[in-house]
Amino acid sequence: MQTWIFQGNPKHFEVDTYLSENEVITWSVRQKHFVDQLQEGDVVYIWRSDGGNRGTGGVVAKTVAISEPYTIDEADNRSEHWTEDHVPDEFASIDLEVLEVDLAPRIKRLDLLENEQLSNMLILKNPVNTNYLISEEHAALLEKLWEGPSVEDDLQAMEVENGHIEGKLQTYYGQRYERNAENRRMAIEIHGTTCQACGFDFEEVYGERGRNFIEVHHIKPLHVTKETHVNPETDLVPLCANCHRMIHRDPQHVLTVEELKQLLEGK
Ligand SMILES: [Zn+2]
Ligand SMILES: [Zn+2]
Known part of the structure; x- marks a missing residue:
């Protein structure tokens, strides 16, 4: 089992609504080299970028992959959530079961930047991608931040x-x-x-x-x-x-x- 972060930009896509209204969501796999690595059962944290509203970025949901990546060529049921011009033509996608949503966000980007162990996560350094593979060590720390004290x-x-x-x-x-x-x-x-x-x-x-x-x-x-x-x-x-x-x-x-x-x- 691997752990991932998938990013969504609220400027282009209604991340909050999509997460709140669906138990199963579909996310695009834009980093094509990950298509072969993603597997059913992988944990995927959904990261909402700040979309220009400073301080609002971070992890807003925990999901688990319930499919392998597949290719779709038409905007599917989430098309309604895309603002115009940003519907991609063809892309690999994967289905995710939403386990828990916390739009606060529960794990804030600004807190991660100050976290000694997590501040070097790729999504903080190079925030332009959709899909990020998380190291085991970072995954354990993220899990702790998301789940809270055991x-x-x-x-x-x-x-x-x-x-x-x-x-x-x-x-x-x-x-x-x-x-x-x-x-x-x-x-x-x-x-x-x-x-x-x-x-x-x-x-x-x-x-x-x-x-x-x-x-x-x-x-x-x-x-x-x-x-x-x-x-x-x-x-x-x-x-x-x-x-x-x-x-x-x-x-x-x-x-x-x-x-x-x-x-x-x-x-
Ligand atoms: Zn005391
Ligand atoms: Zn008291």
Whole structure:
């Protein structure tokens, strides 16, 4: 099984509508040397170029090939989605089953440009083609970006949060300090027991059982601050269990409280 990226330009083709309205789509194979390589069962990510709207480009769907490439000489059922002048005369095509669509896009071109491991993907360097074959290594990383953290990732994040594998990851936040009773007492004294991200109040919801309960989050990554002194006023933030878990869910990308708030606001 191989992994591909197929590109569509919303200027010439109504990518969003086509993906949203069809469970099976047909895409052209313009890079003719790939006709022999494409196979049923290959994973194909659909890349919508920004079409002149900066910041909107990226991966908008995951599909799987359900045919071998074949040649069609007339515009097929997707012709209605082509803007005039851009209907190709004859081209190889392949049928794809749409597995999931996320027009946001879920994987943004701008984020990939800043991704250490993925910024050298060909589609970023030479964006003029329709079809790109993705290396196994890049495919695994793209898969992770598309699917999000796995059950195993979640468990590992909790291990990190609990301090069981401290030091194994280069970047993590100061959970050591979050477990310290004195830090916790001072943080609560200074900041109170309301979640600073969503406003959740344990006592309000759980009554007596929740009184004075809140989790304490240490906002500085340890690789940045090696110092052992914690300032509860500036370094510690009270967070409810939900918000705290979401902040730590991806240990490679611990969110700031501000970023979490933006998620809560749906941005
Ligand atoms: Zn919260
Ligand atoms: Zn934390």
